[in-house]
Amino acid sequence: MSLSSRLHRAIQNAADRGDGSTRAERVVLRFFVLTSAALFLAGLAGTIAAGRTASTPNLPELLQALPSESSDDLLLLALLTLCATPLARLVALTVIHLRPGRLTVALLAIVVMAMLGLGFLLGLHD
Amino acid sequence: MTAQSFPWLIVTGALTGLIGSLLGVGGGVFLVPVLVLLFHVPMHLAVGTSLVVVVTTSSTVGALRGAAGTPNLPLGLVLELSTLVGAIGGGLVAGLVPARALVAIFGLILLPIGVLMWKRNRPAAAATPATSGYQVRNLPAGLSVSFLAGAISGLLGVGGGIVKIPALTLLCGVPTKVAVATSNFMIGITAAASVFLYIGRREVEPMLTAAVVVGVMIGSGFGLALGRKLEGWQIRRVFAALLWITATQMLLRAGGWWLR
Numbered sequence: 001m002s003l004s005s006r007l008h009r010a011i012q013n014a015a016d017r018g019d020g021s022t023r024a025e026r027v028v029l030r031f032f033v034l035t036s037a038a039l040f041l042a043g044l045a046g047t048i049a050a051g052r053t054a055s056t057p058n059l060p061e062l063l064q065a066l067p068s069e070s071s072d073d074l075l076l077l078a079l080l081t082l083c084a085t086p087l088a089r090l091v092a093l094t095v096i097h098l099r100p101g102r103l104t105v106a107l108l109a110i111v112v113m114a115m116l117g118l119g120f121l122l123g124l125h126d
Numbered sequence: 127m128t129a130q131s132f133p134w135l136i137v138t139g140a141l142t143g144l145i146g147s148l149l150g151v152g153g154g155v156f157l158v159p160v161l162v163l164l165f166h167v168p169m170h171l172a173v174g175t176s177l178v179v180v181v182t183t184s185s186t187v188g189a190l191r192g193a194a195g196t197p198n199l200p201l202g203l204v205l206e207l208s209t210l211v212g213a214i215g216g217g218l219v220a221g222l223v224p225a226r227a228l229v230a231i232f233g234l235i236l237l238p239i240g241v242l243m244w245k246r247n248r249p250a251a252a253a254t255p256a257t258s259g260y261q262v263r264n265l266p267a268g269l270s271v272s273f274l275a276g277a278i279s280g281l282l283g284v285g286g287g288i289v290k291i292p293a294l295t296l297l298c299g300v301p302t303k304v305a306v307a308t309s310n311f312m313i314g315i316t317a318a319a320s321v322f323l324y325i326g327r328r329e330v331e332p333m334l335t336a337a338v339v340v341g342v343m344i345g346s347g348f349g350l351a352l353g354r355k356l357e358g359w360q361i362r363r364v365f366a367a368l369l370w371i372t373a374t375q376m377l378l379r380a381g382g383w384w385l386r
Binding site for chain 2: 122
């Protein structure tokens, strides 16, 4: 079966069944959204209370914020967590679809993740 | 950015989240003009902030919508292949375009988006109840429109849902409810790809983004609850009229005729 036929079949199967988001996918989304919200609130409150303004980072500086606990860096960590949410969703989708053997959907999710990675790498070197 | 601006930025974010979740779009078409025209945020920073907001709207709605969300995930993933190429291209081109030109392009793009918003989902179309058993057709056309939506998203910081939803319903034969959920799934991934390019150019300001994002998370929750009680097509028509006014203001700003 050609790649095009496989894709069409995967799409049509989902259309026939009316598949939607799974509970596991929503749990992952909730975790990332709530974590980034808490970090944004803590970072915003800390930075305003200290009377400072956070610097505008580039991507390497954003990654360096990972081990830190200052309020400025909490904002950067929040930003990173939020921007990583779609990636986490794709990882969850891959795992969810690998288990029942829906390889086409899992592979599609991996290819989309690779393209997200390309965006990240281009940002790193911009 | 002063400390006095923050409550207003949170309110702006809440309104963006409310509108985004009510209309099934990312909210960038509302947020970017407000940041540029009212808060005098530089255009590229406004676009970068808006992309983070699109990720927020998509993720929050996806997390809260529950079982009512019925995206066609394989379709969304296939269309993302061309959308992401457009989004990364748009994000790279945005770094080369002067701010005033970007404001003018945004104003011009808002005009047809207003028309799409006005025409979309009139009562007869909204009555389509099916979320399964439909035939997906015209995938190559869907891929082409998705590329365009991705390029607009990467260039202007909008989700592109307003382009994707009509394409999914009219070209690909997807029911409206599924199209809205599939578009919401896609816009977060699309925006995430180009937001890294904006961060790389120092065009995402953390405090501005934090204030807006906190508001968006609150507004999206209210929007989902309110959406069950309001007539969607009436809201869309009011919003379409607002878009045309905003487009005019953006074009005036680009021409240097904006009066403060």
